[in-house]
Amino acid sequence: xxxxxxxxxxxxxxxxxxxxxxxxxxxxxxxxxxxxxxxxxxxxxxxxxxxxxxxxxxxxxxxxxxxxxxxxxxxxxxxxxxxxxxxxxxxxxxxxxxxxxxxxxxxxxxxxxxxxxxxxxxxxxxxxxxxxxxxxxxxxxxxxxxxxxxxxxxxxxxxxxxxxxxxxxxxxxxxxxxxxxxxxxxxxxxxxxxxxxxxxxxxxxxxxxxxxxxxxxxxxxxxxxxxxxxxxxxxxxxxxxxxxxxxxxxxxxxxxxxxxxxxxxxxxxxxxxxxxxxxxxxxxxxxxxxxxxxxxxxxxxxxxxxxxxxxxxxxxxxxxxxxxxxxxxxxxxxxxxxxxxxxxxxxxxxxxxxxxxxxxxxxxxxxxxxxxxxxxxxxxxxxxxxxxxxxxxxx
Numbered sequence: 001x002x003x004x005x006x007x008x009x010x011x012x013x014x015x016x017x018x019x020x021x022x023x024x025x026x027x028x029x030x031x032x033x034x035x036x037x038x039x040x041x042x043x044x045x046x047x048x049x050x051x052x053x054x055x056x057x058x059x060x061x062x063x064x065x066x067x068x069x070x071x072x073x074x075x076x077x078x079x080x081x082x083x084x085x086x087x088x089x090x091x092x093x094x095x096x097x098x099x100x101x102x103x104x105x106x107x108x109x110x111x112x113x114x115x116x117x118x119x120x121x122x123x124x125x126x127x128x129x130x131x132x133x134x135x136x137x138x139x140x141x142x143x144x145x146x147x148x149x150x151x152x153x154x155x156x157x158x159x160x161x162x163x164x165x166x167x168x169x170x171x172x173x174x175x176x177x178x179x180x181x182x183x184x185x186x187x188x189x190x191x192x193x194x195x196x197x198x199x200x201x202x203x204x205x206x207x208x209x210x211x212x213x214x215x216x217x218x219x220x221x222x223x224x225x226x227x228x229x230x231x232x233x234x235x236x237x238x239x240x241x242x243x244x245x246x247x248x249x250x251x252x253x254x255x256x257x258x259x260x261x262x263x264x265x266x267x268x269x270x271x272x273x274x275x276x277x278x279x280x281x282x283x284x285x286x287x288x289x290x291x292x293x294x295x296x297x298x299x300x301x302x303x304x305x306x307x308x309x310x311x312x313x314x315x316x317x318x319x320x321x322x323x324x325x326x327x328x329x330x331x332x333x334x335x336x337x338x339x340x341x342x343x344x345x346x347x348x349x350x351x352x353x354x355x356x357x358x359x360x361x362x363x364x365x366x367x368x369x370x371x372x373x374x375x376x377x378x379x380x381x382x383x384x385x386x387x388x389x390x391x392x393x394x395x
Contacts, residue, residue, distance in 0.1 A: 027393040028361055031340035035359045036352035038371075042359055044385035047186050047202065047370060054193040054258075058111035059118035062208070065187065069205035070123040072184040077129050079177055080136070083168055101128035106244070112251055115208045123206070134207055135236070137163075138249055138277045141211060141225040142395065144333050144363050145282035145293075148315040148341070148349045149307055153288035157220040157374040158354040159212055160386070161202070162367035165395055174390055175366060182369045183385050191258070199257035202372045202383040209250020210257060212372050216379045219263045219285050221253055221270075222372075224318050226278040228297060235276030235298055246274040246298060253281075263290045270294050271301040280318050286376050293318045314346040331395055337363050351375060351382070359386075362393045 035042070050065045066073070084093045107113055116134060120127040145159040168177030185204045190197055201213035214220035235246055247255075252273060260266040263285030270281045271294055281294040291307040293316050305323055307313055319334045321327045327334050340357040341349075351373045357363065358371050368386045375381075 026391040028336065030360075031336075031343050032356045032360045034356070036355040038355065038384045041389045042364060042387055044183060044387045047188050047383040047385060049188045049190060052189050052191045054191055054198065058114035059121075061111075061115055062119050062206075063122055065189075065205055066119050066122040069185055069187070070125075072181070073123055073133075073206045074125060076178065076181040076185065077125055077133060079168065079181055080132070081129070097128040097132050098126045099128065101131055106239075106242075108248075109251060110255070112208050112248075119206055119208070130206065134209060134250070137204075137207060137209065137211060138236075141223060142320050142331075142367060143222070143224045144337055144358065145222045145224055145280075145318045146315060146337065146341070146354065146357065147220075147282060147284045147291035147307065148354065149288060149291065149309050149346070150314075150349050151346055153309070155284050155286065155288075155291055155376060156349065156351060156354055157214070157222070157282070157284040157291075157376070158351075158358055159222045159282070159372050160358050160363060161212060161369045161372070162365065162395065163369050164367055169394075174392075176394070179367050179369055186370050186383070186385060188381070188383050200381050201254075201257070202370060202381075207250070208254075209248065210254040211250060213253065213257045214374045214376055214381055215257055215260070216381075217286060217376065218261065219266050219283060219290075220374045220376050221257060221266065221284075222282045223249060223253060224280040224282065225320055226280050226295065226297075226322075227320060228278040230278070230298060239276065246276045248276055249279050263287075267292065267294070267304070270296075271304060274299050280320075282316070282318050284374070284376060291316055293323065295322060309346075314349075315341050317341065333363050333365075336360060351380065361388065362395075364388050364392075366392050366394045 052061050081094050085091060116130050117127060120130045142162045142165055143160055148156050163182060164176040164179035170177050182204055187203060187205050189201045189203055191199050199213055199215045201210045211223045256266050256269055267283055275298055278298060279296050284291045289307050293305045294301055295303040305316060307316060317334055317337045337357055340360050344353045354373060366388050368388060371384050371386055373382045
C-alpha cells in the first residue's frame, strides 16, 4: 500500500494524465459494437447469485453469503484501514472506528443494524469496521446510469458501477486498489419472502443497503453520487449529533424496492424523503414514459427529469453532475454516452446495444467494477464484471 506522500504524488500524476487524455484517443474511442454477449478483454467474468431469505431473522440472513466472501471482505477492510493509516499513522482513526463508531452512530433503522451485527459475527471483522464499509458507499459511487425507451414503448435500464476513486492507485498494474478488490465481492442477490422473489440487486458482499436493483415487473432503480458542499459528511455529523430524521441512501433504496408497489409510489418517496447525502436516483418503470432522474439535495428534490418519447426524449443519461451544468472537464462520461445512444438510435436500442454504450471508453474506465442490464417487464437482470485494459483513463 502506498504511503501518504507517495499516494498524493501518484494521484496528482493520474489527474494530469486524465486532464490531457479526457478527450483524446486512445483513452476515448468510437462507439463500440457487437460487445454483447460479453467477451474479450473488457469482460472479467460473470457474477454469482445468492439468495437473501427475508423470512430469517436479520442476524442470520447473510450467513451463507458471508461464509463464502469473508476472506475477500477482510482484504478490502484491511486496505481501507491501510489507506487511513497512511494519512493518520498513529492508528487513532482505526481505533476510533473499532471502539466508538457503533456507539456514536446509535441505532440504525429497521433490520440493518442486526444484519450488520450478523455479518460481523460470521466474518470476525469488528462491527465498527463493518459499519464503516457500509457507510463509505454513500460517498464514492461515481457511476453512469441510463434508461431508454424503444419504439414500442419498452423500457431498458443499464448502469456502470464505478467505484474506488482516490482509494489507492496501484502503480504496478495501473488499477485502483479498491476497485479491483471489490470485483471478488460483487454478487447478485435475490431477496425472497415466502419462497418468492421480492426484489433483486447487484451489490457487494457485506453491504446491506442497495445501489442497483429492480422489482420484477414493476420498476428499476440505481443510485449515482451527487457532489455538493452540503454533502453526506454533514448528514452523518447530524446523525451523530442525534438528528435522525434523514434516511441513509442505500437503506431507502432497499426499502423502496422491498415495499413500494409502483413506479409512481417509488418516485414519490424518492422525491420527498429527507436523505443523509445528495444523490441522483435513476428510476425506471414498466410503461411508456416511466423513466426519470431525480436530482436530490439532502432535504428536497431539485429536479425530476423524465422520459418524453413523444418529444423525442427517448433516453435519460446520468453521471455525477447536474444535467443543467457542464460535466467536470476531467470527467465527462455524459457526452460520449449520449453520442453513442444517438448513434445507436431508438429503433436499435436493446440490452445488447446498451451494453455497447456502457463498454465505450471513457464510459467504461479504470473505476468500472461491473455493468448491470435490466429489463423490468421481461424480468431480466444481468451483471458482468468489467476490465478496462490499457490504454484506459483512470475515471
